[in-house]
Amino acid sequence: MVDRHRRDTRSGRSSRISAGGFAVNALLLAALGFWSPLGDARAVIIETGDGTGNVTAPPDDPGWSNLGTRGGTTVVYLGRRWVLTANHVGVGDVIFDGQTYSPVPGSKVRFENPDSSLADLMVFKIFDNPGLRRLDIPDFPPAVGNPVTTIGYGLNRGAPTTFMGLGGYEWGVGRSMRWGTNIVSATDLLVTDTYSFATTFTDPLDPSATADESAGANGDSGGAAFTKIGDDWYLVGTLFAISQYTDQPANTSIYDNKLYAADLSHYRADILAVIEQKSCSDGLDDDGDGFTDYPADPECASAGDDSESIPGVPALGFPGMILLVGAILLVFAGRSRLRAKAI
Ligand SMILES: [Ca+2]
Ligand SMILES: [Ca+2]
Ligand SMILES: [Ca+2]
Numbered sequence: 001m002v003d004r005h006r007r008d009t010r011s012g013r014s015s016r017i018s019a020g021g022f023a024v025n026a027l028l029l030a031a032l033g034f035w036s037p038l039g040d041a042r043a044v045i046i047e048t049g050d051g052t053g054n055v056t057a058p059p060d061d062p063g064w065s066n067l068g069t070r071g072g073t074t075v076v077y078l079g080r081r082w083v084l085t086a087n088h089v090g091v092g093d094v095i096f097d098g099q100t101y102s103p104v105p106g107s108k109v110r111f112e113n114p115d116s117s118l119a120d121l122m123v124f125k126i127f128d129n130p131g132l133r134r135l136d137i138p139d140f141p142p143a144v145g146n147p148v149t150t151i152g153y154g155l156n157r158g159a160p161t162t163f164m165g166l167g168g169y170e171w172g173v174g175r176s177m178r179w180g181t182n183i184v185s186a187t188d189l190l191v192t193d194t195y196s197f198a199t200t201f202t203d204p205l206d207p208s209a210t211a212d213e214s215a216g217a218n219g220d221s222g223g224a225a226f227t228k229i230g231d232d233w234y235l236v237g238t239l240f241a242i243s244q245y246t247d248q249p250a251n252t253s254i255y256d257n258k259l260y261a262a263d264l265s266h267y268r269a270d271i272l273a274v275i276e277q278k279s280c281s282d283g284l285d286d287d288g289d290g291f292t293d294y295p296a297d298p299e300c301a302s303a304g305d306d307s308e309s310i311p312g313v314p315a316l317g318f319p320g321m322i323l324l325v326g327a328i329l330l331v332f333a334g335r336s337r338l339r340a341k342a343i
Helices: 268-275 317-340
Strands: 067-070 074-081 084-086 094-096 097-103 109-112 118-125 147-163 164-190 192-200 224-229 232-243 252-254 258-264
Touching: 067 084, 067 147, 067 232, 074 147, 074 232, 074 268, 084 232, 084 268, 118 192, 118 232, 118 258, 118 268, 147 232, 147 252, 164 258, 192 232
Parallel strands: none
Antiparallel strands: 067 074, 067 094, 074 084, 084 118, 094 097, 109 118, 147 164, 147 224, 164 192, 164 252, 192 258, 224 232, 232 258
């Protein structure tokens, strides 16, 4: 059935990867988040019920609270004050549980492939700690057939529609953070220079469809794909693109559309190298007091100190530093006197 339809090649491009000794052509129609002419964003579209559900944590929660918004797109809180998202989402204020967190200037790191091309994947640091748990990224890629839970923020599901005999949905109005389920349908893809895996929006009449079968839509960019390994949930993907049929109407999700997620196992080592840096040696002014790292920031006790500010004490600022330096000089002066006495 699917083979009757050509894939769109107008705005997408053919990408190829030879990993595993075979080549896959992945045709990308639109990167979520900058596809819409209005510049707005959409949510995970689910098959389930009237499509309005799944807006609170699923019963077996993979990390719902770690999902946040960035304008009309999605971000994930990784831990240690670092946020992960698609590069095209851009750096800016993010919101977790209604609280706004500002980015630390200069903290953005976009991840590279071995050939130095740049993936649609980045992290940036935020000033305050939202108190969410740290997410784990596995060091091996997902496999075809693995179940995943996807979470993203954007437009809600609209009216049912059809295209060339296939069912699906229009994208509606209003946005929600929503979760859905799916099965990994392809791995080892390279889509817009990003190592990726895909899920497929499967017709619910197909026995392989999952209970909350889902499709990606504009604005799910930066959202998360989780998978459970043993008893634990892992963050396996960052949503960033979809594929659609040639001439498929804009703002629709049709069965067999693909959703692409950056395969985080490919970027795991680089991600960890960034987020595990200590605050007093990461090259960033983590508390915005004008001083960066040890020894310039007087509240850094050493380069291995993980905070540029003293807990419970507001950032010193310049007047504070003058006072601190003064206090240190007094202590030294006192020691000098004691030492002189002993001699
Ligand atoms: Ca720093
Ligand atoms: Ca500082
Ligand atoms: Ca400081």
